[in-house]
Structure formats: C-alpha cells, structure tokens
Amino acid sequence: MLRRARLCGPRRCGPKVSIVVTQAAVREWRCGHNAARHQPRFWSSNLQPMTVIRAIAISLALGAAGISGQAAAEATSTSSAASVQMQQIRNATAKISYAGKTFLVDPLLARKGAYPGFEGTFRSDRRNPLVELPMPAEDVMKGVDAVIVTHTHLDHWDGGEHQFVPKGVPLFVQNEADAKIIRAQGFTDVRIVGENTVFEGVRLTKTGGQHGTDEMYANSQLAEFLGAAMGIVFQAPDSPTVYLVGDTIWRSEVDQSLAKFNPDVIILNAGEARMVGYTGSIIMSKDDVLRAHKAAPSATIVASHMDAINHMTLSREELREYVEQNGIQDRVLIPADGEILKF
Numbered sequence: 001m002l003r004r005a006r007l008c009g010p011r012r013c014g015p016k017v018s019i020v021v022t023q024a025a026v027r028e029w030r031c032g033h034n035a036a037r038h039q040p041r042f043w044s045s046n047l048q049p050m051t052v053i054r055a056i057a058i059s060l061a062l063g064a065a066g067i068s069g070q071a072a073a074e075a076t077s078t079s080s081a082a083s084v085q086m087q088q089i090r091n092a093t094a095k096i097s098y099a100g101k102t103f104l105v106d107p108l109l110a111r112k113g114a115y116p117g118f119e120g121t122f123r124s125d126r127r128n129p130l131v132e133l134p135m136p137a138e139d140v141m142k143g144v145d146a147v148i149v150t151h152t153h154l155d156h157w158d159g160g161e162h163q164f165v166p167k168g169v170p171l172f173v174q175n176e177a178d179a180k181i182i183r184a185q186g187f188t189d190v191r192i193v194g195e196n197t198v199f200e201g202v203r204l205t206k207t208g209g210q211h212g213t214d215e216m217y218a219n220s221q222l223a224e225f226l227g228a229a230m231g232i233v234f235q236a237p238d239s240p241t242v243y244l245v246g247d248t249i250w251r252s253e254v255d256q257s258l259a260k261f262n263p264d265v266i267i268l269n270a271g272e273a274r275m276v277g278y279t280g281s282i283i284m285s286k287d288d289v290l291r292a293h294k295a296a297p298s299a300t301i302v303a304s305h306m307d308a309i310n311h312m313t314l315s316r317e318e319l320r321e322y323v324e325q326n327g328i329q330d331r332v333l334i335p336a337d338g339e340i341l342k343f
Contacts, residue, residue, distance in 0.1 A: 083342050083343060084096070084097065084098050084234075084239060084240050084242060084265065084342070085097040085098075085340060085342050085343075086242075086265075086267070086302065086335075086340070086341045086343075087338070087339070087340045087341075088302075088304060088335035088336065088337055088338065088339050088341075089107075089134065089140055089337065090108065090129060090131065090134065090308050090337045091106075091108050091129060091155055091156075091304075091305055091308035092105070092106040092108070092155070092156055092247070092269055092304055092305040093105065093106050093107050093108050093109075093140075093156075094106070094267070094304060095140070095143075095144070096234065096242065096244075098202055098234050098236065098239065098242065099201055099202050099234075099236035099237075099239045100200075100201070101145045101146065101199065101200055101201070101202050102143050102144050102145050102146075103144070103145065103146050103147070103148050103202075103234075104141070104144045104146075104147045104148070104165075105147075105148045105150070105232075105244065106148070106149060106150055106156035106157065107140070107147060107149075107157065107158070107159060107164075107165060108129060108154070108155055108156060108157070108308075109133065109137040109140060109158060109159075109162060109164045109165070110128075110129060110158050110162070111129075111132060112129055112130065112131055112132045113127040113128070113129070113130075114127070114128070114129070114158075114161075115127060115128045115129075115154060115158075116128070117310040117311070118154075118155075118309075118310060118311055120222075120225075120275055120276055120277075121273065121274065121275055121276060122273075122274045122275075122276065122310065122311045122313060123310045123311065124276075124310060124311070125310075126310040127310075128154075128155060128308075128309050128310055129155075129308045130307065130308050131307065131308050131337065133337075134337040135338060137162070138164065140164070141164055141165065141166070144169065145170070145199075145200070146169065146170040146171065146172060146199055147159075147165060147169055147170070147171045147172070148171075148172045148193075148204075148232060149171065149172070149174075149178065149182065150174065150229050150230050150231070150232065150244075150246045150247065151178065151211070151227060151228060151229035151230065151246075151247060152173075152178050152181050152182070152227075153227070153229075153247070155308075155309045156247070157182075159182070159185065159187070160181075160182070160185035160186075167186050167187050167188055168187075168188050168189055169187075170189045170191060170199065171187050171189060171190050171191065172191050172192075172193045172197070172199070172204060172232075173190060173191070173192055173193065174192070174193060174206060174228060174229070174230035175192060175228065176192060179191075179192055193205070193206040193230065193232065194206060201236055202234060202235070202236050203233075203234070203235040203236065204232055204233070204234065205232065205233040205235070205261075206230045206231070206232065207230060207231035207232065207233060207243070207245070207246070207253065207254075207257045208230070208231070208248075208251075208257075209229060209230070209231060209245065209246060209247070209248025209249070209251055209253050209254060210248055210249060210251055210253075211226045211227065211228070211229045211248060211249075211282055211283070212226045212249065212275070212278075212281075212282040213249060213279070213280040213282075215278060215279070215280070216275065216278055216280075222275070226282065229246050229247040229248060230246055231243065231244055231245045231246035231254075232244045232246070233257065233261050233263065235261075240263075240264035240265055240343050241261055241262065241263045241265070242263060242264070242265045242266075242267065242343075243257060243258070243263035243265070243266050243267070244267040245257075245267060245268050245269065245284070246269065247269050247282070247283050247305075248269075248283065248284070249280070249281060249282065249283065249284065249288075250284065250288050250291060255295065258292075258295050258296055262296075263296065263299055264298075264299055264300065264343065265299060265300050265301075265302065265343050266292055266296060266299050266300070266301045266302070267301075267302045267304055268284045268288065268289060268292060268301060268302070268303055268304065269283045269284055269304055269305035270283070270284045270285065270286065270288065270289055270303040270304065270305060270306065270314060270319065271283060271284075271306040271307075271309070271312035271313070271314050272284070272285040272286065272312065272314035273305075273309070273312050273313070274311055274313050275311070281313075283305060285314060286314055286318070286319050286322045286323075289301060289303055289319065289322070289323065289328075289332060290322075290323075290326055290328065293328045293331050293332065297331070299331070300331060300333065300343060301331055301332045301333070302332075302333045302334075302335065302341065303316075303319055303332060303333070303334045304335070306319070306334075307337075308337075316334050316336070319334055320334055
C-alpha cells in the first residue's frame with residue numbers, strides 16, 4: 001500500500017487526513033479515469049467507562065443539543081476519539097468507520113452492467129453500474145455494524161436483489177415509506193433516522209434537501225420519481241463531525257446544516273446527474289464543491305458519486321482539473337474506488 005500525508009493550509013487546518021491507497025486505486029490513477037459516464041434503470045429498488053465528571057459534561061452538552069436522556073446515556077458510552085475512516089467503494093457507496101463503529105452507506109453491490117440505465121436521464125442506453133466493484137461484495141460487508149440507506153433509488157440500494165447484506169443487520173432509513181420497502185425485502189431491523197438517533201455511541205441526525213430543481217418537482221410525476229432523499233450527520237464525543245450531504249442540490253437546508261453542525265468533513269455527491277429535457281442537476285456539481293469550500297473553508301470536502309452511473313455528467317478527472325484551477329486542491333479529496341481516507 002501507499003500512504004499519503006495531507007498538508008494543512010493557512011488558518012485552522014481541520015482534521016488531519018491521511019490517505020491509504022489500494023492497489024486498485026493505483027491502477028486507476030495510472031490508467032486514467034474515464035469511466036465517468038453513468039447509467040440507470042427504474043429508480044426505486046423494489047427487489048468504556050468514563051469518569052463521572054466527563055460523563056456528566058457530555059450528557060449536559062448532548063442534552064443542550066436536544067438529545068433525550070436515554071440517547072445521551074448511550075452517547076457517553078463511546079470510547080474516546082479514534083480517527084474517522086472513509087473508504088470509497090463505488091458510486092455513493094462508502095464505508096465510514098466512526099467512533100469504533102463501521103457504517104456502510106448506500107450499498108449498490110451488483111456486478112457491472114446488471115441493470116438498465118435510468119429512463120428519462122442522460123445516456124439511459126448505458127447499463128448500470130458502469131464499473132465493477134473494487135473488491136468482492138462479500139469483502140465490502142466485512143466489519144459492517146450498520147447500514148444507512150439515504151433513499152431507495154437503485155443506485156443507492158439494491159439490497160433486495162441479492163444476499164450480500166445480512167437480513168438482520170441494523171439498517172437506517174429516512175422515513176416509513178422506505179422502511180416499508182426494505183422490510184418487504186426481508187430485512188428485520190429497519191430503523192428510521194430522526195434528530196436524536198444514537199447507535200452504540202454514535203449520534204446520527206437526518207438532514208434535508210431536494211433531489212432536483214423546483215422545475216422538476218413542479219411535475220408531479222417526476223417529483224414522485226425523484227422522491228425524497230436525506231443526508232446524515234455523524235457525531236460522537238471527541239470525534240470530528242462528518243456531514244454526508246446525500247442526493248440533493250444546494251438548497252437552504254444545506255446552508256442550515258452547515259451552520260448548525262459546523263462539520264469537519266463534508267461528503268458531497270458531486271457527479272452532476274441530469275434528466276433529459278430539464279436544465280440543472282439532480283445532485284451537486286463542481287460549482288457546488290467550490291461553494292461548499294467557501295461556506296466551510298476549514299472543512300475537508302470529499303467528492304463522491306461519480307464515474308459509475310449512466311446519468312452522471314461530471315468525472316473525477318474533470319473535477320480534479322476544476323479544483324486545481326480554483327486553488328482548493330488542499331481542501332478537496334476525490335477518492336478513487338477502493339481508496340481509504342483517514343481524518
């Protein structure tokens with residue numbers, strides 16, 4: 001393996017970042033990144049001890065933030081600050097190791113070309129996923145304590161199509177509608193994320209957004225097609241705050257979340273996915289990466305959700321050029337599939 005150290009810019013540095021690069025990632029760098037044109041199908045997947053003083057202080061702090069007494073008690077049980085690790089798997093799929101727990105986010109685990117492209121989107125003739133996983137699906141699941149599904153579009157959740165995700169794993173979703181879909185697929189421990197959800201010491205907070213423009217949502221059929229999607233904020237005592245923004249365009253909800261949580265790490269779905277016949281994207285774009293940096297200049301930004309699905313129009317290569325042109329390469333990470341980041 002290769003390991004890179006990340007240097008800090010002027011002023012506050014934000015979390016220290018080291019990067020572990022897998023051999024697959026090295027091969028991708030050498031060969032270049034030209035897989036950035038993506039493909040869809042139908043969107044919905046149907047298929048240890050602390051001192052008393054420290055515990056009281058953390059409980060009070062969490063209580064001030066609106067956490068229930070039970071949730072605060074759970075949160076104080078976490079061991080103090082290990083580093084945060086994120087492994088980019090493919091598309092929006094990522095493994096996030098946080099405060100001693102590992103979360104698998106938005107698992108799309110099918111083989112390359114398993115599904116038709118998403119109807120009504122750019123390049124819908126191409127089959128999804130565009131690329132293979134960087135490792136066997138069984139290895140993706142190793143060490144996973146819980147799964148987070150931000151929404152049930154097929155490029156974020158195809159767990160009803162295969163047996164890779166254990167049916168009894170704790171699985172967090174945005175609302176009862178998604179919970180119903182996933183329970184019907186045989187999953188037995190489906191939980192809805194709220195404002196004060198705590199899982200074994202990690203506080204998970206649902207954040208809002210909109211999976212497309214107002215023009216798109218004015219069309220009732222398309223609005224139903226796009227549906228709702230959530231973001232997630234990860235918090236634990238002595239750990240960096242991580243804000244996974246989810247499938248949304250930039251809206252006031254994003255500004256509000258940045259102001260409320262002051263995240264150290266921001267994960268953006270930045271592939272600029274597009275619908276046929278509409279202007280604008282249904283997720284973030286390269287301009288939003290720059291906007292995120294301006295809104296949170298001390299944060300480390302991780303760009304994901306590129307080079308794997310038919311309707312993405314922004315590649316990693318193009319985004320790298322853009323961040324270098326704007327002089328923000330020291331604050332923006334664009335991991336290859338399989339690459340591991342440590343904060």
